[in-house]
Amino acid sequence: MTEQATAGELHQPGVPEGCPTCGQPTGDDAAKAHDPGGDARHVQRRLAAIARAASSVADAGSLRVTLDVVAREVVQAEHIAAAQILRVEHPTMQIVGKAGFTDAEDFTDRLEECRKLGARMMFVEAFRTRQRIVVPHRKQAILDDPKWAPLHAIMGAPEWDSFVAVPLVVRGRAVGVLNAYYEPGETPGPSALEFLEAMADQAATAVDSADLLVRGRRDAQLDERARLARELHDSVVQHVFSMRMQAKALRAQVEPGRTSSSERVRSVADELLGLAQHALADLRGLVLQLHPTELVGRGLVAAVREHAESVQAATGLAIDVSTDEPWLVPELPTELQEDLYRIVQEALHNVVKHACASRALVRISTVDGLGGDQLLVEISDDGKGWQPTQERRGALGLVSMKERAQRWGGHMAVDNADGGCRVRVRLPAAHGGGR
DSSP, X not given: OOHHHHHHTOBOTTOOOBOTTTOOBOTHHHHHHHOHHHHHHHHHHHHHHHHHHHHHXXXXXXXXXXXXXXXXXHHHHTTEEEEEEEEEETTEEEEEEEESSOOOTTHHHHHHHHHHHTOOOHHHHHHHHTSOEEETTHHHHXXXXXXXXXXXXXXXXXXXXXXEEEEEEETTEEEEEEEEEEOTTOOOOHHHHXXXXXXXXXXXXXXXXXXXXXXXXXXXXXHHHHHHHHHIIIIIIHHHHHHHHHHHHHHHHTSTTXXXXXXXXXXXXXXXXXXXXXXXXXXXXXXXXXXXXXXXXTOHHHHXXXXXXXXXXXXXXXXXXEESOTTTGGGSOHHHHHHHHHHHHHHHHHIIIIIOOSEEEEEEEEEEETTEEEEEEEEEESSSOOOHHHHHHTHHHHHHHHHHHHTTTOEEEEEEETTEEEEEEEEESOOTTOO
């Protein structure tokens, strides 16, 4: 296809498609004219596809899995041979969802080769202009163009003819493109293009949600580092400073020519010993927060108990840890145990920071649930209860807790119970095979 011919074949948004010779409707509009009942079924199929795609986006755990579902729904609902969803992040692009194409790990590398050869990429124009682009008879033009040679084998495999590129736009920002490769003899009409735009909206939402999770995780890590730095300054650094002062006092007591009673020396030494013990306890607690080594040796319950003892010693909050089946938890994958440990850690941190509580309870047990046994982790307190403003203050921590639970097919909820706040995490107990 020449540059001039390609430019002449671009259809602008909102312009009805029709036969250039007789003006009669083609594609789905022709189906509507000849088979109204078939068109109704087609509309229902499209609506069902949009609903399933929306459900997949709402339950998104993996962006690639979610967008593969969206691409598959596009292919199944329309007369489309293949679909691709590309994520564009300057200066790179990657396929994050596909259906109908054979697997090709080097597709993006081949695409880059075509770009360097000067191939005109219509989906790039759709991304830049944030407008959909329709190109009839695109396949043969690509196969006849030597600039597309690196992708001839892959692009030639599905039976397709016309091409549509719809940008993924969210909050006024283009984040990618949905490419649809229509079967021979099919020309997308206005309703088909509206369907593709609806599916592109779902894909854009999934990409945006994934971006927000990444930013939330990064912010949570920065917040955690800042918190650890404050705790180091407020506890360990202060203890070490006091130890230094006591060491100077002890040295003064034993200077040559200085007469000091053994009781006075013992008193200073005892004070120095107490400060060292406090500093060591604080350091052990901080190291445990960074890497709960107890998980490897003794399992989740032991690590939670040690952390609870550290928090209790530092804050005065009384914390009970209980479990029904201590044999169960060590059988879980170490990665899952660490995620649960981090959830307990963050929940107890919130109790200390927000709840004004005197007691807290951590309970780990198994319960019957739909689909089999579930592991239940509850952290409750006797404080002032869950406050709406607390969710905004602890948003980063809550995002991290929810994400850790969802990673294993579970969920987390926060509510008020027995006068205080309760965090509940449920997830399938059968995780012996890992993630």
